[in-house]
Amino acid sequence: MFIGLTFFQFIFTQSQEDKMIRRIYDEALLRGHAYEDLRSLCKEIGPRLSGSSEAAMSIRWSEQKMHSYGFDRVYLEPIMVPHWERGNPEAAWITHPNGILEKINICALGGSVSTQGMMEGELVMFNAIADLSKAKPKEVSGKIVFINQPMNAAEIQTFKAYGACYPIRGNGAIEASKLGAKAVLIRSLGLPNDDFPHTGSMRYEDSIKKIPAAALSTQDAERIADLLASGVSLTFSMEMDCRNFPYEPSFNVIGELLGSKYPNEIITIGGHLDSWDQGEGAHDDGAGIIHCMEALRILKVLAYKPEHTIRVVFFMNEENGNMGGKTYASWVKEKNEKHLAALESDRGGFTPRGFGCDASDSIFTKFQAFSPLFEPYDLHLWERGGGGVDIGPLKEKFTDIALFGFIPDGQRYFDVHHAESDVFETVNKRELELGAAAIASLVFLMDTVLF
Amino acid sequence: MFIGLTFFQFIFTQSQEDKMIRRIYDEALLRGHAYEDLRSLCKEIGPRLSGSSEAAMSIRWSEQKMHSYGFDRVYLEPIMVPHWERGNPEAAWITHPNGILEKINICALGGSVSTQGMMEGELVMFNAIADLSKAKPKEVSGKIVFINQPMNAAEIQTFKAYGACYPIRGNGAIEASKLGAKAVLIRSLGLPNDDFPHTGSMRYEDSIKKIPAAALSTQDAERIADLLASGVSLTFSMEMDCRNFPYEPSFNVIGELLGSKYPNEIITIGGHLDSWDQGEGAHDDGAGIIHCMEALRILKVLAYKPEHTIRVVFFMNEENGNMGGKTYASWVKEKNEKHLAALESDRGGFTPRGFGCDASDSIFTKFQAFSPLFEPYDLHLWERGGGGVDIGPLKEKFTDIALFGFIPDGQRYFDVHHAESDVFETVNKRELELGAAAIASLVFLMDTVLF
Numbered sequence: 064m065f066i067g068l069t070f071f072q073f074i075f076t077q078s079q080e081d082k083m084i085r086r087i088y089d090e091a092l093l094r095g096h097a098y099e100d101l102r103s104l105c106k107e108i109g110p111r112l113s114g115s116s117e118a119a120m121s122i123r124w125s126e127q128k129m130h131s132y133g134f135d136r137v138y139l140e141p142i143m144v145p146h147w148e149r150g151n152p153e154a155a156w157i158t159h160p161n162g163i164l165e166k167i168n169i170c171a172l173g174g175s176v177s178t179q180g181m182m183e184g185e186l187v188m189f190n191a192i193a194d195l196s197k198a199k200p201k202e203v204s205g206k207i208v209f210i211n212q213p214m215n216a217a218e219i220q221t222f223k224a225y226g227a228c229y230p231i232r233g234n235g236a237i238e239a240s241k242l243g244a245k246a247v248l249i250r251s252l253g254l255p256n257d258d259f260p261h262t263g264s265m266r267y268e269d270s271i272k273k274i275p276a277a278a279l280s281t282q283d284a285e286r287i288a289d290l291l292a293s294g295v296s297l298t299f300s301m302e303m304d305c306r307n308f309p310y311e312p313s314f315n316v317i318g319e320l321l322g323s324k325y326p327n328e329i330i331t332i333g334g335h336l337d338s339w340d341q342g343e344g345a346h347d348d349g350a351g352i353i354h355c356m357e358a359l360r361i362l363k364v365l366a367y368k369p370e371h372t373i374r375v376v377f378f379m380n381e382e383n384g385n386m387g388g389k390t391y392a393s394w395v396k397e398k399n400e401k402h403l404a405a406l407e408s409d410r411g412g413f414t415p416r417g418f419g420c421d422a423s424d425s426i427f428t429k430f431q432a433f434s435p436l437f438e439p440y441d442l443h444l445w446e447r448g449g450g451g452v453d454i455g456p457l458k459e460k461f462t463d464i465a466l467f468g469f470i471p472d473g474q475r476y477f478d479v480h481h482a483e484s485d486v487f488e489t490v491n492k493r494e495l496e497l498g499a500a501a502i503a504s505l506v507f508l509m510d511t512v513l514f
Numbered sequence: 515m516f517i518g519l520t521f522f523q524f525i526f527t528q529s530q531e532d533k534m535i536r537r538i539y540d541e542a543l544l545r546g547h548a549y550e551d552l553r554s555l556c557k558e559i560g561p562r563l564s565g566s567s568e569a570a571m572s573i574r575w576s577e578q579k580m581h582s583y584g585f586d587r588v589y590l591e592p593i594m595v596p597h598w599e600r601g602n603p604e605a606a607w608i609t610h611p612n613g614i615l616e617k618i619n620i621c622a623l624g625g626s627v628s629t630q631g632m633m634e635g636e637l638v639m640f641n642a643i644a645d646l647s648k649a650k651p652k653e654v655s656g657k658i659v660f661i662n663q664p665m666n667a668a669e670i671q672t673f674k675a676y677g678a679c680y681p682i683r684g685n686g687a688i689e690a691s692k693l694g695a696k697a698v699l700i701r702s703l704g705l706p707n708d709d710f711p712h713t714g715s716m717r718y719e720d721s722i723k724k725i726p727a728a729a730l731s732t733q734d735a736e737r738i739a740d741l742l743a744s745g746v747s748l749t750f751s752m753e754m755d756c757r758n759f760p761y762e763p764s765f766n767v768i769g770e771l772l773g774s775k776y777p778n779e780i781i782t783i784g785g786h787l788d789s790w791d792q793g794e795g796a797h798d799d800g801a802g803i804i805h806c807m808e809a810l811r812i813l814k815v816l817a818y819k820p821e822h823t824i825r826v827v828f829f830m831n832e833e834n835g836n837m838g839g840k841t842y843a844s845w846v847k848e849k850n851e852k853h854l855a856a857l858e859s860d861r862g863g864f865t866p867r868g869f870g871c872d873a874s875d876s877i878f879t880k881f882q883a884f885s886p887l888f889e890p891y892d893l894h895l896w897e898r899g900g901g902g903v904d905i906g907p908l909k910e911k912f913t914d915i916a917l918f919g920f921i922p923d924g925q926r927y928f929d930v931h932h933a934e935s936d937v938f939e940t941v942n943k944r945e946l947e948l949g950a951a952a953i954a955s956l957v958f959l960m961d962t963v964l965f
Contacts, residue, residue, distance in 0.1 A: 088670070089669065092667045093667055093668050094669045197645045212541045216544055216944070217539065217540045217543045217544050219539070219890060219891055219892065219948075221944075254944065255943060272672075306722045413925050414865070414925050416892065437671060439866065440669065440670055441894075441895075441923075443894035444892075462659070472865050472892075472923065474865050474942060474945050474948065475942050475944070478942070489924050491925060491929070492706060493667070493672075493705065493925045493926070494925050494926070497670075497925065
C-alpha cells in the first residue's frame with residue numbers, strides 16, 4: 064500500500080507540474096509580451112551604457128513596465144556607476160608604403176583613454192597575446208601593437224572560445240604598454256568574418272602608462288595581417304575621443320511577487336539593463352532582462368501565488384564595473400535577507416538548451432531530476448555551473464546560495480556580441496519566448512519543489 | 515582477462531571514433547566549404563523550381579562542384595518533372611464598402627490554375643478547413659473562400675504545427691470548389707506575423723473544377739479577418755497568371771565515394787536541389803544538399819576510405835511532385851543494388867539537435883548508443899522517426915532499409931519556409947557547418963559500426 068500511495072502521489076505531482084509548465088509555455092507563446100517589450104527597449108531607447116541618458120531612460124522604462132504588469136512591489140536600488148563615453152566616432156586608416164590610404168573601422172574598447180588628437184605609429188603584429196608578453200621592448204617601443212589572435216572556431220562551446228581570448232581585450236593595453244607601445248589594437252572577439260568591430264571592457268594598471276586600446280573588425284584584422292605577413296611596413300593613424308567622467312548615481316530596477324508563505328525568503332532572477340554603446344544591446348542583455356520580467360509577468364498572469372518572494376532585478380553596469388551586482392549583494396546582506404537562490408540570463412535570446420546549477424549536491428540532484436519535465440520542450444542540458452557576473456557577488460555573501468544560469472544555444476551569440484550588429488532584428492520571437500517560458504518554469508519548480 | 519580485453523577494446527574503439535568525429539568537426543568549422551557553397555548556390559543561381567532555367571543551371575553547378583571535390587563518381591540520373599510557372603507577379607486588392615481600395619500581397623500556391631484575367635468575388639471566411647467542409651453550398655457558391663487557420667504557435671515542435679495545417683494548403687481548393695467557390699485564399703503556413711506570403715504545393719481532383727488558390731501573408735490575413743469579423747463585406751480582386759506545362763526532362767545529381775570493401779552496398783545521403791520560386795531556397799533545401807555534399811567532401815579530404823559506397827544525391831522536384839525521389843527508388847531497385855540506409859536533410863541549416871531513425875530494433879539500439887559520442891557537440895535527440903519525402907520511396911522498395919533524418923533546431927524554419935524571406939542571409943555559418951559535421955560523423959559511424 065505504501066508503495067502504491069507513493070507512486071500515486073508521484074504521478075499526481077508530476078501531472079500538476081506538467082500542467083503548470085504547459086500553461087506557462089502557452090502564455091509565453093500565445094499571449095507573450097517579451098518580443099514587443101524587447102522591441103520597445105531596443106528601438107525606443109537603444110543602447111544604454113552606464114551613465115548615459117539612455118541608461119537613465121531605460122531605468123524609467125523598466126520601472127513603468129514592471130508597474131504596468133502589477134508586480135507587488137517595484138522599486139529602485141541606488142548605486143554608483145562609472146561613466147565612460149566614446150565621444151566622436153573613431154577614425155583610423157593605414158598608410159601603405161606607396162602612400163595609398165585605406166580607411167579602417169575601429170572602435171575604442173570600453174574605458175580606453177583617448178589618443179589626444181591624431182596618433183600615428185608603425186604597426187607591429189603578434190599572433191597571440193602570449194607572443195606579445197615574450198617580446199622585447201625594442202620590437203615594440205614607439206609602435207602600435209596589433210594582436211591578431213582569433214577566437215577558436217573549432218570550439219563547439221563558443222563561450223569557452225570567448226573566455227580563452229578574453230585576456231587579449233582585458234590585458235592587451237597593459238602588456239603592450241609595458242614594452243613601450245603607443246597604443247594597442249586587437250582583433251575583435253567575434254566569430255564571423257565581417258566588418259563590425261566588437262567593443263568590451265579592458266583594464267589598466269595604475270603603475271603602467273595608459274595607452275589607447277581599440278578593436279578592429281575581423282575582416283580588417285585579416286586584411287592587415289595579410290599585408291604585414293607579406294613584409295609590407297604599415298603606418299597606422301588613429302583618433303579616439305574617449306573620456307572618463309567621475310562616478311555617478313544610477314539604479315538597479317527591482318520588481319517582486321511577494322511570497323505567500325515565506326515573504327522574507329528570496330529567489331532573485333535577472334540580467335543587466337545596461338549595454339555597450341554600439342548596437343541596441345538586444346541579445347546582450349536586453350533578451351536576458353526581458354526573459355526575467357516576462358517570467359514574472361507570466362507567473363502573475365497565471366495567478367500563481369509563490370511561496371517565496373520572487374524578485375526580478377535589472378542590474379545596472381554589468382558591462383564596465385559590475386557595480387549593480389556588487390552593490391545588490393552587499394545590500395541584501397545588510398538587510399539580513401534569507402537569499403535562497405539566484406538565476407541569471409546573460410547569454411542571449413536564442414533557443415533554450417537548458418540550465419547550469421552551482422549548488423549543494425542535494426539541490427543539484429533535485430535540479431537534475433527536473434530534466435524529464437522539460438524533454439517536451441527540448442531542454443537537455445542540466446549541468447554543473449551557472450551563475451554569471453551579476454549574481455556572482457551573492458555567492459561571496461551567502462555561501463549556501465544556489466546559483467543558476469540559463470543556457471540558450473550559443474552558436475550565434477558571438478556574431479553580434481558588443482557590436483553594432485546586436486540589434487532587435489537578430490532576435491527571433493519564438494526563441495526569445497521559449498527562453499522566458501523555460502525560466503518561468505524553473506522558477507516555479509524552485510519555488511514549489513526545490514526550496 | 516576476457517572482461518579486461520573487452521573493456522580495453524571498447525575504450526580503444528571509442529577513442530578512435532571520438533578522434534575521427536573531432537577531425538570531422540575541425541574540418542567543417544576551420545576549413546569548411548559549406549557556407550561559401552551555399553552562398554554561391556543562392557546568389558549566383560537563386561530559386562530553382564523544377565523545369566526552370568535556374569533548376570537546369572543548378573544541375574550543372576552541382577555536377578561541377580562534386581567534380582571539383584574529386585568524388586570517385588559524379589553522374590546524372592535522368593528523370594521527368596512537372597513544370598509549373600507563376601508567370602507575372604500576382605496582383606490583388608480588397609475593395610471596402612465605401613469604395614476604398616487596399617493592396618494585398620498574394621502568391622499563387624504551386625500548381626494553381628490562373629484566374630484567366632481579373633477575378634472578383636465576395637470574401638467568405640472560415641477559421642478552419644474543418645468549418646469549410648461543414649459549410650453549405652449557398653454560403654460559398656460564387657464567392658472567394660478565405661481560410662484563416664493559423665499554425666499553432668503553442669506547439670513546441672514547429673513541424674507538428676505545420677503538419678496539422680498542411681491539409682489547408684493541400685485540400686483547400688478541392689473543398690472550396692466542391693461548394694462552388696470561385697477561388698480559395700489561405701492564411702500562409704508560417705509562424706511570424708509578417709508580410710511574406712508562403713507558397714507550397716496544392717492538389718486538385720480531376721472530377722472537381724480547378725479553381726485558383728493563393729496564400730496571404732499572416733499580416734494581411736489578420737487584417738482581413740478583423741475587417742470581416744467586424745461585419746464588413748469585402749470584395750476581393752485578384753489576377754494570377756500561372757501556367758502548367760508538359761512534363762520535361764531533368765536530373766538527380768549524384769556523387770559517390772566508392773566502398774573499399776563493399777562497393778555494391780549503398781548508403782545514400784541527400785536533400786533536394788529544387789526549391790520554390792520565391793526567395794533563394796536557402797534553408798529549403800539549399801542547406802540540406804550542402805550539408806550532404808560537404809559531409810562527403812570532409813570524408814574525402816580526411817582520406818577516409820569508406821567500406822560501403824557513400825552516395826550523395828541531390829534530388830530534383832521534391833517540392834511539387836517528388837519525381838526525383840520516386841525515380842531514384844525505382845532505379846536503385848532495378849539495378850538490384852543492396853541499399854543499406856538513406857539519410858535526408860530537409861529541415862533547414864539550423865543548430866543540430868540530433869537525428870531520427872526509422873529502422874529495425876537492433877539498428878535503432880546501436881544508433882541510440884552513438885549518443886554519448888555526440889554529447890560534446892550538443893546533439894541530444896536520438897529518436898524514432900526520420901526519413902523524409904525524398905528517401906521515403908526507398909522504404910517501399912527495400913523494406914529493411916534504415917532511414918535517418920537530420921534534426922536541426924526547428925524554431926526559425928517556418929519564418930522563411932516557401933517564402934521570399936528564405937534567403938542566404940538567414941543561414942548562420944556556424945549552424946550550417948555544424949550540421950554538415952554532424953551528418954558526416956553519423957555517416958562515418960554508419961559505415962564503420964552500424965553496417
